[in-house]
Amino acid sequence: MYNYPLYRPPSEAYSLILQLSHGCSHNKCTFCYMYKDKNFYIKSIEEIKEHINWGKEQYPDASRIFLADGNALVLPTPVLLEVLQDLKDNFPYLQRISCYAAPKDLLKKGLDELKELQKAGLSLLYLGVESGCDGVLKKVNKGVTSEEMIIAGKKAIDAGFQLSTMVILGLGGKKLWRSHAEKTAEVISAINPNYFSPLTLMLEGDTPLAKEVQRGEFELLSPDEIMEELRLMIENLDLENCVFRCNHASNYVPLKGILNKDKAKILAEIEGIKKIRNFKNEFYRGL
Template identity: 55%
Template sequence: MYSMPLYRPPSEARSLIIQVTEGCSHNRCRFCYMYKCKQFRMKSDRELKEHIEWLKPHYSHAERIFLADGNVLCLKTEKILEMLDYIKKEFPNAKRISSYSGPLDILRKSEEELKSVREAGIELLYMGVESGSDRVLSLMDKGVNQSQMIEAGQKAIRAGFKLSCMIISGLGGKEMMHEHALESAKVISAINPHYFSLLRLVVEEESELAEDIRKGSFQMLSPMEVLEENILMLENMELEDCIFRANHVSNHVNQAGTLNRDKDVLVTRLKVLRDSGNFIPMEYDTL
């Protein structure tokens, strides 16, 4: 059984999801509704064993495993190592294990601890950067500032992880649109992750940001402004061999490429779309 709701990155659609924790230990980001209904907790050894016994008959040959929920890396290192050992024994064909990770989880661990987790089997971490702007990170209560975010990303890569970073288009609202674009480009460039995903802000009723919008203290970007923001962000990124995707259900425009190699093509396409007068965004707004 899974404790619902259950989330995973789009690229883990074919992975077996093992839910070793429930919720997110931070659970304060104003835009985030994912785990508002859950109190963070770790499964007991007995619960994890039962969970795996339930999964095994159907997924015994799983080659990719995603560890849910929000941030498994916040667990004590010994616990993670013990758990990975158990999971690898139960799923011996697993070639890739991945999980979400908060920047604070990475910063709290020493490089030696991170390396031991990497060597024990977690290969890929998904880190929600959300924004590179100090003001946006603070407004959204992300729990870290720009320099901590850069340090967390660089530390994960130094420890040997593959790193996937996410930025949310529109998270600065109208007021901080340019700052959000430029500072996010700066942070992603400084980290130079293996993968970079651009999502678009979608506000659900359960989030605190919904209240900010109702009060008028936060104004969502129009689709055209999101397009402008994306252009500015991409134009200012300096990356090496970074696989870029903007193909989440939230995105108005699907984009894919490798940065910086495809930067000019991607930016040109967005500009052509902007100037065409034919930009009809795919909509997924709830507010």
């Protein structure tokens, strides 16, 4: 039933995944290997309904549904509304519907459209911010500026969605790490999301970024440098009641808390980690 590979955020581990599209409509980020072998494709409404019927037979009690692949929010709003209604009609225990949202999808849809989708049951969006530094965003080909990222994130919140944001530690390399830390904190603070998760850069496959590393054009940060980058980022964050989770498989150490409430505690933990250097072995970092 699935077109592989299939990805979902860690917090969707127990969700029913329904594929509305294959791949990512952008598919140009230099660090991303996820959908490189997939041609972007939006399923027909008939194909989507077939998948929903399959899901209903397999997991009739599903309470959480994640709409895949890389940016299901790119689907036309009327199609999404029809899908959301179908899900409501077919899954009586449904509590949460979520998907990845690319910043361009949020920018393209009107605020009223987004509000309509939220009211129809799409409750949680995952936004890959990656960095708040324009130099980094441009270099990795994210396709938007930091200002556009802020507009996209705030629009999601204004529309009533729960917003989960991800950034990538190490994405600025040795040249841009400081700006990456400070500007990312600025952008995340401006968005003020409900959830904030730093992941750590991993090189997989022959992505353009992996090739830059091979050619010596991009220098990876060491685990100690990653911790200093994270420390600086957290120090500069100003958030209201944001769930902070640094527990992705790619991270060198797990950290969690509520920001700003637990900022001092998290910073102290980072200082401790910098001393004892209990980093996850490189071999165990992965998905």
